[in-house]
Amino acid sequence: MNPSEQERLGTFMEDSVFIEKNRTIHKHFVDRLAGFTAFDANLDATYGANWLTAIEKFEEHPSDELMRDEIQVYTDNIAVQHKLCWAAEDDLEYYVKRAFPENERKLREFGFPESRRERERGVLKRVLNLFTMRRVAGDYTAELTAAGMPASVLTNFNTQTGNLADAELEQEYIKRLRIRSTEKRIALYNTVYKYHKRVHEAAQVIYRDKPETRQLFAME
Numbered sequence: 001m002n003p004s005e006q007e008r009l010g011t012f013m014e015d016s017v018f019i020e021k022n023r024t025i026h027k028h029f030v031d032r033l034a035g036f037t038a039f040d041a042n043l044d045a046t047y048g049a050n051w052l053t054a055i056e057k058f059e060e061h062p063s064d065e066l067m068r069d070e071i072q073v074y075t076d077n078i079a080v081q082h083k084l085c086w087a088a089e090d091d092l093e094y095y096v097k098r099a100f101p102e103n104e105r106k107l108r109e110f111g112f113p114e115s116r117r118e119r120e121r122g123v124l125k126r127v128l129n130l131f132t133m134r135r136v137a138g139d140y141t142a143e144l145t146a147a148g149m150p151a152s153v154l155t156n157f158n159t160q161t162g163n164l165a166d167a168e169l170e171q172e173y174i175k176r177l178r179i180r181s182t183e184k185r186i187a188l189y190n191t192v193y194k195y196h197k198r199v200h201e202a203a204q205v206i207y208r209d210k211p212e213t214r215q216l217f218a219m220e
């Protein structure tokens with residue numbers, strides 16, 4: 001990958017300012033198109049149209065702030081799913097204690113003490129621990145049923161842990177999409193920058209004796 005596709009070219013500025021300045025400079029270019037085309041035949045109406053298209057594509061691309069907001073939505077959903085898992089786990093623990101009264105080893109086998117410590121510390125439950133708990137519970141279906149546990153308890157536990165896993169997967173996926181989006185946004189930014197840079201360099205020559213006009217094409 002070319003360095004220009006990984007890093008922004010030129011002086012960094014806020015996207016909104018960059019777009020506003022490019023639109024203004026583009027208008028100055030269109031207003032003085034004949035002079036630019038006479039100097040460089042490639043700086044014609046088609047060049048102007050392509051430049052405007054590049055500006056619009058960059059402007060339409062989701063901002064990084066928008067991507068961060070979207071990630072936060074997934075983060076909030078994970079917190080909700082954790083609470084639902086805790087409730088489902090409490091139901092399961094109740095029947096494990098009935099099936100195996102005063103059996104601390106059995107509780108450790110299920111992973112309840114570790115889970116309780118995580119919860120008390122405010123640590124979000126690890127999906128691996130939940131899925132291990134699911135598997136252990138499956139090994140003791142007969143004992144749990146004999147202790148009076150409705151089938152719905154384990155069904156709900158499996159559903160909620162599955163939902164949590166899905167929520168964490170979606171959050172991780174959107175994080176990866178943010179990387180992809182940033183890469184594309186940099187490429188779009190650099191495309192606009194290159195269009196402006198060529199016009200700016202031409203303006204320095206065309207208006208060498210007109211500093212005020214030359215300044216119209218500067219990004220600063």
